Amino acid sequence: MGKLVVLKFADGSFEQGFAVTLQIGEEGERPSTEITGKLPAAGEMPLYYSHWQSSYLRLGNSYRLSADKMQVTNVSITQDCDNIAHILRSRFNTWLRTEEFRPIREKWLEKLLPTDEVRVILQTEHTQLQLLPWHLWDLLERYPKAEFALASPTYEKISSQKTFNNKVRILAIVGNSQGIDTEVDRALLQQLTDADVTFLVEPERKELTDFLWGNSWDILFFAGHSSSHGKDGSGRIYLNKTDSLTISELRYALRKTVERGLQLAIFNSCDGLGLARELADLQIPQIIVMREPVPDLVAQEFLKYFLQGFAGGECFYQAVREARERLQGLEDKFPCATWLPVICQNLAQIPPTWLKITGKVEVEVPRPLERSPVCPTLPPRFAVALLSSVVITALVCGLKFLGLLQMSELQAFDQMMRLRSLIFHEESDPRLLVVAIDDADIDAQRQRGEDVNGKSLSDISLNKLLDKLQKYEPRAIGLDIYRDFKAQDPNLIPRLKQTENLIGVCKHSDAAIPVKSITPPPEIPKERLGFSDFIHDPDGVVRRHLLFMGQEAVSGCPADYAFSAQLAFRYLLADKGIQPKFTTQGDLQLGNTVFPGLNSHSGGYQGIDANGGQILLNYRSSQNIAEQVTLTQVLSNQVNPDAIKNRIVLIGVVSKGERSDYWGTPYENQFDQRMSGLLVQAQMVSQLLSAVLDKRPLLQVWSLWGEVIWICSASVVGAVLPWRVRLLPRLTLFVFVCCGVLYVLCFGLLIQGYWVPFVPSALALVGTMSIVLFQNSRLFIVNS
Structure with missing residues (x-):
């Protein structure tokens, strides 16, 4: 189970400092840890960001801004932008390493392992705090499965009336595309095999609201020109060459879409934090926007990588992080491309997987036929169990011998x-x-x-x-x-x-x-x-x-x-x-x-x-x-x-x-x-x-062969479980019980003076069980 980390910023300012509350807990549960700290005054921090922002905008790339704000490419100032970005990153991390903030940092390191899958939510209404590059916090370098998101201090869970149809329903709005290329966005969406995509190309306002009111959608996608403007930074999207809308002008239609099961809104357009703030008020579960003006190629590549990961089975946050980090390959031409994508999260919601959106959730492991197509002389489950046990035992022992499990095993020992x-x-x-x-x-x-x-x-x-x-x-x-x-x-x-x-x-x-x-x-x-x-x-x-x-x-x-x-x-x-x-x-x-x-x-x-x-x-x-x-x-x-x-x-x-x-x-x-x-x-x-x-x-410690036999025994148990137990809830319970029994056995042996491997044996048990479960499902499909 993943971890949820919430950083709450109370009233404060860069001139006076911010009170900060850190909450850490298991995903879907109440926080088990809470600690307060403080970030001291740093009046210069907004100036550093403003300096970087000005340098970034001077690059003059073809951005997905409103057509009247598009810039003409000037002489490259890439190096200057990189240098200022480096200074901002350095000053930002120096601020986060101050003594007042140290209790927050130490509690984080105490409670979270580098291998944990972590959602980190920055909960604040302070606009300038949201703008800072939190993804560059040096603490995150230790956590390859962590990603930041922004959240409003006020949120609620909207009761959904979603209906499943085995496909992800996507409403793709292609707005005013003057000077930019949105054809790549359309092609990427059309390539999705488990999706039903409806395109609205430069729609009129009434046409858009009718589609929002009249259908149920899982994902709302927008490509085209957008911007944030005004004192409140409100967002505006440009539907066609003459019409534009603020989010407040779509409030009722969007709220209805949320009630019908909308899970995600993606605005692959410029300057999206203003859009996100208004969309958050509508309690949309997840939103992806670009924090600053975004070049065409960057927007297209991010969408490609994100869809590959998310539709390929990765969890939502990990898919966003991987897609964002893969943009680093473009930063020789588009500096700070990895800074642009940002998640805005409704804290009352847990991000779904692509499979869950489609409704394809299996509740029972099907029975295979009586003989295995791999080895006709053996029952299929027995052949699968035997082969899987041998493979997983060899794999886990290899990982153990290479030292990849050493730190986790030492922590279990402690x-x-x-x-x-x-x-x-x-x-x-x-x-x-x-x-x-x-x-x-x-x-x-x-x-x-x-x-x-x-x-x-x-x-x-x-x-x-x-x-x-x-x-x-x-x-x-x-x-x-x-x-x-x-x-x-x-x-x-x-x-x-x-x-x-x-x-x-x-x-x-x-x-x-x-x-x-x-x-x-x-x-x-x-x-x-x-x-x-x-x-x-x-x-x-x-x-x-x-x-x-x-x-x-x-x-x-x-x-x-x-x-x-x-x-x-x-x-x-x-x-x-x-x-x-x-x-x-x-x-x-x-x-x-x-x-x-x-x-x-x-x-x-x-x-x-x-x-x-x-x-x-x-x-x-x-x-x-x-x-x-x-x-x-x-x-x-x-x-x-x-x-x-x-x-x-x-x-x-x-x-x-x-x-x-x-x-x-x-x-x-x-x-x-x-x-x-x-x-x-x-x-x-x-x-x-x-x-x-x-x-x-x-x-x-035991001899090498003694440990191999121990790991193999755990793997055999993992192979037998899905052979004997077919209901998924009961199988999950059995896995937890067996891991608990395994832990008690290792603990009992430790009391007697023998340190035996718990993490490798638990990994072998769960890994073999997962493979046998998957293979049994395939045998059923092949022979049906």
């Missing part, structure tokens, strides 16, 4: 992890204590006169902290703070050297990204160092745990093991005498627990860099991973010694000024709700200890 955290609550790990240095701790050090310039923890406070911690005998202390400089406090130097259970951090370099290395504290020897490097996926989420890796020759970090692994090794050695070793396959083993490494094609990952020892990070379901205290609490003796004794103490910074060390997790990837690097390290340490000491499941 959703399951969040669901798991709601259902199953894990207590914080009693083996860990986190000393979190926050902004208050940093300020307190400054007030004591300690040197914290460029640091979060002064030498004096670090020395005091280590002294107090050591008195209570922790198993290990992890200093998750970069110290690529020598200690200045003479008391700190021997403490860093001699504290045998202290682990420091450094960072490896990576020439591929590139990332520079960070050297370790000079006082801490190599055997007590761990690297702090995280692996994050393209969406910024940390889902993998790096245990060990080989360093680059130029790296300043000599650590072979991760910081989290070094802390876990120290704890396990002291508690159970367990030392790390490696299996013959090169996997890390601690006691009886083996940590199987990922390869480049593991689970939802395809083609990843799997160098080093990587495992999936099985976050604890509680975000409160461990008991947490502040630096001030430790230094002022406010911490119970039992909270330190025999524990791993992690020291790090959670200051809001250290946003670079905040990371997205499956639980949250919003900028202001990410997890600090210190707590991610705690999650990693806890994962290692819990797997060895508590037998908590590690996240593992």
Whole structure:
């Protein structure tokens, strides 16, 4: 199901700014999300548009304006128009990236996926806002299935008395064509096979109104001269060489046509926003107009591409977007051609498909004959099901192997992890204590006169902290703070050297990204160092745990093991005498627990860099991973010694000024709700200890053939459904039920520690079902 996004602009102006409300919901349902924001004042924005508009009109193309407004081709100023258009686009997007508008942008990105089919409605009466090139909003570049439309703040749904006749009824009005070529428009309409087209060529006013009153029409089409004029920008169409009409002069006839089922009005003529505003008052469901004067060839090409897409089965908005974007091929001669077509939408209506307009909607899958013409020895449905299952399984596995399903599978994984955290609550790990240095701790050090310039923890406070911690005998202390400089406090130097259970951090370099290395504290020897490097996926989420890796020759970090692994090794050695070793396959083993490494094609990952020892990070379901205290609490003796004794103490910074060390997790990837690097390290340490000491499941993936069998099984279910169930409503219900059961199975396996592919298997189920349904229908037709 597609998504509906509405941007409502309340009272405002470019001089004062606009209040904006964003609504997001499923198509045909009430909005599930609503947020308010603001666009600040931008008094220069109408001037930028006016400047571009003047440059565009100076091009002097043969426009479909009124005959007395036609221009003669002058010397080309194409480059000037392109330059001004670029400036307008840049200024417009800068305005939409302002801080006041940021909550709207972030909520959009949170709720909408790039793969979603989205209708974006700009709801405003402000004429200058409607003129701006909203289709050039940089946010839309991430959404190839989204298209903008304009809508009036006032709308209603008109009760329709439409009758179906298996064809789309089109009333095509060819108005005054002096100086322009409308024959191409006529030819394109005549080529439609599922349409009954009636042409009115340069009609008289009474002839037009009689046709509107006397018949039912699905689409109203106009080609010829038109314009918007007057202070209110009202629209006028030119019927013939002597007569012209405003929309208000056709009000009664058009309203009657709407009541009889008119779905779409297309005005393939110039300067149509004035027409659209008046047509919107008549509650016409969908309208397509040209926002500025349109050259002949541009109007003809848009109509050709739109009819090919819409009549070919594409949804209305996608057909408009594709037709509009295909005009880019003409922009060397007709600059900004892709700016011209615009949809005006009645918000009470959902755009129909071409098939729905004709009334050809199947409600039951027909029964085929007893034998398949492809394989006479098998029942036809069985042959179709078998072949379709094999083809879809191969196709889905191919898409999966190429990585085209990776992001959707990772998002499904995140959703399951969040669901798991709601259902199953894990207590914080009693083996860990986190000393979190926050902004208050940093300020307190400054007030004591300690040197914290460029640091979060002064030498004096670090020395005091280590002294107090050591008195209570922790198993290990992890200093998750970069110290690529020598200690200045003479008391700190021997403490860093001699504290045998202290682990420091450094960072490896990576020439591929590139990332520079960070050297370790000079006082801490190599055997007590761990690297702090995280692996994050393209969406910024940390889902993998790096245990060990080989360093680059130029790296300043000599650590072979991760910081989290070094802390876990120290704890396990002291508690159970367990030392790390490696299996013959090169996997890390601690006691009886083996940590199987990922390869480049593991689970939802395809083609990843799997160098080093990587495992999936099985976050604890509680975000409160461990008991947490502040630096001030430790230094002022406010911490119970039992909270330190025999524990791993992690020291790090959670200051809001250290946003670079905040990371997205499956639980949250919003900028202001990410997890600090210190707590991610705690999650990693806890994962290692819990797997060895508590037998908590590690996240593992199936073998390649195991996943293929799983996907094939889902495909077989998709093949059996239309074989056994013939009624379309019941079949739709079965599909939802089966997808739900599939999701529950994948979720249950994830709880047990196995990440199995949900998105590919669901795609295989639905895809096979669709093909079998289609093929069964064809078998019926062939044999009837």
